Amino acid sequence: MEDIQSLEQSRGDDLQPPLILDLDHTLIRTDCFFEALILFLKANPLNLFVVSFWLLRGRAYAKQQLAHRVDLSVENLPLNEDVVAYARAQAEKGRLVHMATATDETFAKEIARQLGFIQEVYASDGTTNLKAINKANYLVEKCPDGFAYAGDSTSDIPVFKRAKQSLVVHPTKKFSERATQCGEVEKTFVRPDGFLRPFLKSLRLHQWAKNTLVFVPLILGGQALNPLAWTTAALGFIALGILASSTYLLNDLWDLDADRQHWTKKARPLASGKLKIVHALLAIPLGFAFSFAIAGALGSFVVLGFFFYLATTVAYSFYLKRVPLLDTAVLAALFTMRLGIGVTLVDVPPSPWLFVFSMYLFLSLSLAKRHTELGRHVEAGTNGGMSGRGYRNIDLPVLLGMGAASGLAATLVMVLYLTNEAFNANFYSVPALLWGMPPILFLWLGRIWLKCQRLELNDDPVVFALKDRQSLVLGVLLGVLFLCASFGGYVI
DSSP states (O other): OHHHHHHHHHHHHHHSOOEEEOTBTTTBSSOHHHHHHHHHHHHOTTHHHHHHHHHHTOHHHHHHHHHHHOOOOGGGSOBOHHHHHHHHHHHHTTOOEEEEEEEEHHHHHHHHHHHSOOOOEEEEOSSOOOOTHHHHHHHHHHOTTOOEEEEOSGGGHHHHHHSSEEEEESOOHHHHHHHHHHSEEEEEEOOSSOSHHHHHHHTTGGGGGGGGGGGHHHHHTTOTTOHHHHHHHHHHHHHHHHHHHHHHHHHHHHTHHHHHTSTTGGGSHHHHTSSOHHHHHHHHHHHHHHHHHHHHHHOHHHHHHHHHHHHHHHHHHHTGGGSTTHHHHHHHHHHHHHHHHHHHHHTOOOOHHHHHHHHHHHHHHHHHHHHHHHHHHHHTTOSSOOTTSOOOGGGHHHHHHHHHHHHHHHHHHHHHHHHHTGGGOTTOSSGGGGGGHHHHHHHHHHHHHHHHHTTOSOSSHHHHHHHOHHHHHHHHHHHHHHHHHHHHHHHO
16 A cells, blocks of 8 residues: 555656755855855956956856856755755755756856756856746747746746646745745745844944944043943944944955854855845945035034944955064954044043054954954864965964953053053042953953963954953943942032
8 A cells, every 4th residue: 555655656746746956045045146245346347348348248247257256165065954945955866956047057057066966057148148038938948838936036937837736935025925926936035034134143242332422532541421422432333333344344245255164254144145235335435425425414524433444444455464463453443433523522621542452452352352263163174274364273381371461462551551541630539449450451351362362262352351250340330430430529
């Protein structure tokens, strides 16, 4: 009886139409054209003009040229695991499974080889862009007895109309309704996450905590009771946050392949394919425009500060982060620029003590970040150092020594500030209380480096500090000491 049932099941599978799979955002959670475009622009940003010229000859031609000129690591591309698992199971039952994609045939065939269960590949060939009506007509010719088609976008609607069955991949409600109107739906793969959540995560809103540095000059400059200064600084904080989030998107685009080989960064929305590259490409210029519009309303010097911050960040993303030690110095400089922007926002005299202290403090934290990343590579047994960085495994002791020394230097600068300037400043009512701050700073930095050496530190020390209970307690103590030193005399 079991043999008869198995035979009937086998015959039922044989009667199923061939399963034709789209590639971009169906089998994989990204778009090969944009992946190749990013790689080509990384080689030389001026290549954008070359791509524009190719597009004049047709999208299929541009795809072919990109495929011939970039080395796309297809093995690292994020898969739509639910679609791949379903298609693989169908292939194991004996069903014919093919790929039909607008991606250039070079990439499509390589990905099909990686997957191992695709029988035939139909793809763009440099002349025909196999998309929408072109794909529909092609598949009708190739499969005159009918086919089932898996797709994800409105360009697949003409194919759904010609297919016997449709498989709808991660659809919106509207797209799902349109696909249903085209005919029988064999299966719907529900998207586990929508657009908004991955997009907000990619903006790294928690990193906006770093931008609170713009309020420090306001407080140290004696403007803590000025509501207009707080309003101006708050607007600058928002604008700088938008600018920083836009640069995070740009950095993630530039680091796609390296992030996919990283133990934590591979989960970032762009690296994992949860956020589409095209959405990031649209959001970046909009974020820049909105940020500079707010900065323009706050003054020309604020715009200048934003420009230097953006230029430094772009230089870091494109090249400087690959230069050992210089990368950490640039990160420290970006933190210090936030203080400079805060000075321009509220128009208070700049403090050399503050800027020097900031450079040493954030240099120490930046070195801790690199030490943690490199340490994890060593622990994992990875040879040769970190992908996309200039560090080697042997550099760990150097990072440890320089990082700890920078932390001690920051503590020393604070002590020198207290002895040379703080007691003469007229806005501290009980300056003697400030002497409690250097030991607390020492304890916190010591904890950071102890955790770092034990490989118990998060990739980002700032994020670690926001989640670590002891760090939060020490931060509260610092704040209480500062407030008491500033206003305690008035209360007493």
